[in-house]
Each structure stands twice: as structure tokens, then as C-alpha cells.
Amino acid sequence: MEPVICPEKQIILMGMSFYGDPFDTRTGWDEENHIGRLWKRFSAFLSRHPEVLELENQPDAAYEVHIYNPETTEKGLFEVFVGMEIRLSDVERIPAELSIKTLPLTEYAVFTFKGEQISSDWEKLIQDWLTSAGYHSPHMYNFQYYDARFKGLDNLADSVLDVYVPIQKAG
Amino acid sequence: MQEPVESIFHAVEYIEAHLQTEVTVAQIADAAGYSLFHFIRTFNRLVHHTPYDYLTRRRLSEAAKALAATERRIIDIAQDFCFENQESFSRAFKRMFRVPPSLWREVKPHNADLLTPPITQADLDFINRKDFRPPRVVTLPKTTLHGLMTRLDVDEADLPALRKRLFMDICGAASVAQIPEYVTVLSRSGPAYLFAGIELPEGHAAQRVLAVKTLPAGNYVRFGALAAQRILALRYLYHTWCPAVGQRPAFDLLIEVCSAEKDPDAEETIYLPLESA
Numbered sequence: 001m002e003p004v005i006c007p008e009k010q011i012i013l014m015g016m017s018f019y020g021d022p023f024d025t026r027t028g029w030d031e032e033n034h035i036g037r038l039w040k041r042f043s044a045f046l047s048r049h050p051e052v053l054e055l056e057n058q059p060d061a062a063y064e065v066h067i068y069n070p071e072t073t074e075k076g077l078f079e080v081f082v083g084m085e086i087r088l089s090d091v092e093r094i095p096a097e098l099s100i101k102t103l104p105l106t107e108y109a110v111f112t113f114k115g116e117q118i119s120s121d122w123e124k125l126i127q128d129w130l131t132s133a134g135y136h137s138p139h140m141y142n143f144q145y146y147d148a149r150f151k152g153l154d155n156l157a158d159s160v161l162d163v164y165v166p167i168q169k170a171g
Numbered sequence: 172m173q174e175p176v177e178s179i180f181h182a183v184e185y186i187e188a189h190l191q192t193e194v195t196v197a198q199i200a201d202a203a204g205y206s207l208f209h210f211i212r213t214f215n216r217l218v219h220h221t222p223y224d225y226l227t228r229r230r231l232s233e234a235a236k237a238l239a240a241t242e243r244r245i246i247d248i249a250q251d252f253c254f255e256n257q258e259s260f261s262r263a264f265k266r267m268f269r270v271p272p273s274l275w276r277e278v279k280p281h282n283a284d285l286l287t288p289p290i291t292q293a294d295l296d297f298i299n300r301k302d303f304r305p306p307r308v309v310t311l312p313k314t315t316l317h318g319l320m321t322r323l324d325v326d327e328a329d330l331p332a333l334r335k336r337l338f339m340d341i342c343g344a345a346s347v348a349q350i351p352e353y354v355t356v357l358s359r360s361g362p363a364y365l366f367a368g369i370e371l372p373e374g375h376a377a378q379r380v381l382a383v384k385t386l387p388a389g390n391y392v393r394f395g396a397l398a399a400q401r402i403l404a405l406r407y408l409y410h411t412w413c414p415a416v417g418q419r420p421a422f423d424l425l426i427e428v429c430s431a432e433k434d435p436d437a438e439e440t441i442y443l444p445l446e447s448a
Contacts, residue, residue: 023212073195073207076197121209124209126206127206
């Protein structure tokens with residue numbers, strides 16, 4: 001599995017976040033997990049405020065960022081941020097209900113997963129690739145990039161998902 | 172790659188081996204052969220606990236046993252089970268058991284259902300069987316039962332036989348033509364007793380020989396399980412479902428609706444009264 005190397009770029013997102021174990025079943029096992037609920041909360045906000053979509057820099061593309069901190073490794077608690085890309089010049093126009101997430105200027109390895117691979121343990125594959133290719137990740141996050149190629153969770157077989165991992169040559 | 176249930180059971184064993192050793196969820200994921208994110212997703216799906224919640228509940232349960240069985244200082248027990256200090260131990264302990272460690276040591280509660288036991292392969296198979304249906308919270312009206320009761324001196328494993336016997340006696344005493352199901356009530360507050368009874372049809376006069384038992388109206392968790400899986404179902408309710416959804420069961424009362432059929436595959440329905448929030 002060879003990723004595409006994406007040259008350095010900075011990404012600014014507007015969106016919403018969750019912090020905790022995203023799969024905590026406190027709400028019951030027949031309901032969706034916290035990430036699904038976060039997406040729903042974000043979409044519901046966008047449908048109520050369609051004017052916000054005008055700020056999108058990448059129409060019809062959405063980001064799901066997983067951010068690690070010391071509690072992530074210790075307790076399995078993640079920050080998950082879902083959002084859309086905006087321009088730096090629009091930062092001041094973001095409504096109070098949304099947050100801004102600035103992803104630093106960095107080079108990325110972009111892994112493309114199709115069909116069943118999307119629900120597989122691709123993070124493990126990515127970790128293995130980083131080690132074997134002599135890279136490490138200089139930042140504590142990665143993100144999934146959803147665009148028109150992703151056909152929905154109920155149609156994973158025909159879907160494509162890109163995962164971006166910040167990279168830096170080791171040593 | 173191993174089957175997920177097998178890998179996750181390996182993770183459970185790894186946790187059990189590290190109750191008294193510092194361990195992170197990332198290390199547990201690594202031992203199971205998963206990335207951290209995929210691990211917590213899979214663990215939650217198959218065990219119905221978050222990995223950290225399970226680790227903490229197991230540590231607190233073993234610490235509770237040590238409190239009752241030894242003279243070791245509370246601060247030392249807290250350190251044995253990797254709590255940062257006595258304050259964080261006491262806070263977590265009180266959250267799980269509703270009493271501080273000092274009071275637990277004094278009272279030495281004997282109800283084993285209060286403690287989270289290690290998840291077994293049988294538990295995982297039970298939770299992950301294809302026809303698993305999650306428990307539901309239901310509100311029941313006050314119910315009056317007529318039946319017989321007996322002091323509970325036997326091991327609870329012998330309960331099915333005991334309640335069948337009680338049921339046969341009721342059939343003789345109640346003069347009711349057909350009884351498709353009966354209700355058992357196991358009470359552990361004070362001297363333990365088992366009551367088995369039926370709801371009499373309207374207009375049917377109760378025989379004097381039968382005792383009356385009233386079940387209070389309120390919220391109950393309802394869970395269907397095969398009679399043969401009764402113990403697994405109870406373990407699941409007490410130690411997984413209730414803590415995970417933030418419900419507190421009444422540990423001293425257990426109600427079961429049993430089929431009068433002799434079919435070993437007959438399903439029973441367990442009702443645990445829930446304490447009000």
C-alpha cells in the first residue's frame with residue numbers, strides 16, 4: 001500500500017468536536033456512536049444555516065480529524081473534529097456555534113482506501129508503513145477526507161476514502 | 172489476524188494480568204494487535220465496556236476485595252491497583268460502590284454482584300451471539316402475585332430446580348387449569364428467600380394456602396435469555412449493561428418470568444428493579 005505524498009499545506013477548518021471514547025456505549029448499543037452523532041449535529045446545524053456553506057473553500061468535501069493527546073494513549077479518549085475547509089480570510093465570519101481548527105503547515109502521506117478496507121484497521125497499516133518507509137508523524141493527528149467518492153456508510157462497497165497523515169522523514 | 176472475539180479476549184486477559192501494573196489502553200491495543208482507534212472501536216462493540224472503564228472497574232473490584240479481606244492500609248491498596256493517590260482512589264471507589272473505601276472495609280458487603288468479575292470467553296460468546304437483543308427499560312404497574320415462598324438455603328446454582336418444585340406445589344394449590352408461566356422473586360435483603368407465584372385470573376379466589384407478594388410499580392430492566400444462559404444474562408445485566416448505561420439495579424431483588432413448559436430452550440425474562448435516578 002503506497003500513499004501519495006502531498007506537499008506541505010496548511011488547512012483551516014470550521015466545524016464541531018467531541019472528546020471522549022467515541023464508541024462508549026452509554027447511550028445504548030443499538031444507537032450510533034458519538035462520531036455519527038457528531039456528524040448529525042454538524043449537518044443539522046448546516047441545514048439550519050445554509051449561508052455558512054458559502055464559506056466552504058472545498059465544496060462538497062468534509063474532514064474528520066482525530067487528535068491524540070496524552071489521555072488518548074492512556075485512556076483511549078480522542079478529540080474528534082468534523083468540519084469543512086475555509087479560507088483564512090473568512091475565519092472572522094464563522095458563527096459562534098462552530099469552532100475553528102487550524103491544521104499546521106505540513107507534508108502529508110495520503111492513503112486511499114476502498115470498499116471493505118474503509119472499515120478495516122487502516123491505522124495499523126499506516127503505522128507500519130511510516131516505520132518501514134522511514135517517516136514519523138510530527139503532529140498528533142490524522143484526518144479522513146470525504147468527498148463525492150464516498151457513497152455513505154450503507155454503501156461502503158462503492159466508496160473511496162482518503163486518509164491524510166502528517167509526515168516527516170525520520171532522523 | 173485472529174478473529175476479533177479471540178483478539179479481544181486476549182486483550183481482556185492482558186488487562187487481568189495488569190490490574191496491579193501500570194498499563195495504558197495503547198499498550199493493551201498493541202498486545203491485541205490493533206491500532207488504538209480500531210481497538211477501542213472493536214472492544215466497545217464486543218465487550219460493551221470501554222477498555223478504560225473495564226480496567227478501572229476490575230481494579231476497583233479487586234481493591235474492594237482486598238479492603239474486606241486484609242488489614243492493608245487504604246493508601247497502599249490504592250497504590251497496589253495503580254491509583255495516583257488515595258483521593259483519586261476514594262473518588263473512583265465511591266463512584267462505583269457508592270460508599271467510601273473505609274465504610275466498605277467496615278461493612279464488608281457480602282453480595283458478590285456488586286463486584287465486576289473478569290469477562291470470560293463465555294461472556295463474550297453470550298454478548299456476541301447472533302440473536303442477542305439488548306435489554307430494555309420498562310415501566311411496570313404494581314403487580315400482585317399469589318404463590319409460595321421458601322427460605323433460600325441452597326446454592327443459587329440450584330435455583331432452577333427449587334423454583335420448579337415451588338411451581339408444581341402452586342399448581343396443586345391454586346386450582347387453575349392452565350398456567351403457561353410463573354414468576355419468581357428472589358430477595359436477598361435480610362434472610363434470602365425465593366417466592367414463586369402467578370397472577371391469578373380475574374375473579375379467581377386465591378387459595379388460603381398461597382402467600383401474596385406485591386411487586387412495586389416502577390422502572391425495571393427487562394432482558395430475555397434462555398434458561399441455560401441465566402447466569403450469563405445476570406452477569407451481563409449487573410456488570411455490563413447497568414454500569415454502561417448509568418443505571419443502578421436493586422441488588423437485593425431479582426424477578427424472573429419462567430415458562431411452565433419443560434422445554435430446556437424456553438426463554439425466561441429477567442426483570443431487575445432500577446433505582447430511580
